[in-house]
Amino acid sequence: MTQSSRPSRVIGTRVSPETRARFVALAARHHLSASSLLAKMVDEVLKTNGDISLGSGAQRPLCESENDSGVVDRITLRLRRGDRALAAGRARVRGMKTASYLALLIHNHVRDAAVLPPNELDQIKATSAQLAALGRQLRMFGMPNTLSQPASDLSETIARVRREVDEAREATAAIVRRNLVSWETGAGSARA
Numbered sequence: 001m002t003q004s005s006r007p008s009r010v011i012g013t014r015v016s017p018e019t020r021a022r023f024v025a026l027a028a029r030h031h032l033s034a035s036s037l038l039a040k041m042v043d044e045v046l047k048t049n050g051d052i053s054l055g056s057g058a059q060r061p062l063c064e065s066e067n068d069s070g071v072v073d074r075i076t077l078r079l080r081r082g083d084r085a086l087a088a089g090r091a092r093v094r095g096m097k098t099a100s101y102l103a104l105l106i107h108n109h110v111r112d113a114a115v116l117p118p119n120e121l122d123q124i125k126a127t128s129a130q131l132a133a134l135g136r137q138l139r140m141f142g143m144p145n146t147l148s149q150p151a152s153d154l155s156e157t158i159a160r161v162r163r164e165v166d167e168a169r170e171a172t173a174a175i176v177r178r179n180l181v182s183w184e185t186g187a188g189s190a191r192a
Contacts, residue, residue, distance in 0.1 A: 135162055
């Protein structure tokens with residue numbers, strides 16, 4: 001392949017690990033990297049097939065197909081200096097891989113969604129379950145053991161705490177529901 005000042009493009013393919021290992025070994029036998037060998041193979045195939053006009057193939061050029069939703073699902077990003085380290089730090093704090101964190105961030109931005117990372121969603125679910133259990137315990141504690149009324153101050157305090165626990169549990173459950181729906185459907189406009 002000849003080097004030029006024009007920018008290059010990536011042609012990617014997926015193969016089994018065994019096929020990849022064999023290809024890398026073949027490239028090494030010829031003192032080439034796997035990508036260099038693949039580039040030479042592409043050049044050779046294009047030479048043996050003669051002139052091919054860009055408009056004659058069934059596929060459209062990449063610049064046209066990127067506008068179609070879902071056609072291109074893999075992209076390479078060039079980050080500014082220091083952004084990768086910052087993204088890796090934020091991903092680590094959230095218990096995620098850097099690429100997963102960036103994909104979630106882009107998903108939330110482009111779809112106007114409010115999706116939480118899976119581990120944070122699990123934490124909210126656990127908190128909601130704990131609040132529900134606490135609310136049940138407070139209801140049991142607030143029930144009078146006899147027909148006589150419990151002390152009014154204690155009864156009012158327990159009733160207020162129960163309401164606040166129920167409100168917190170319902171608000172947490174609503175966040176979980178919105179995020180689950182947004183994650184599963186890719187649609188969402190409410191911010192969590």
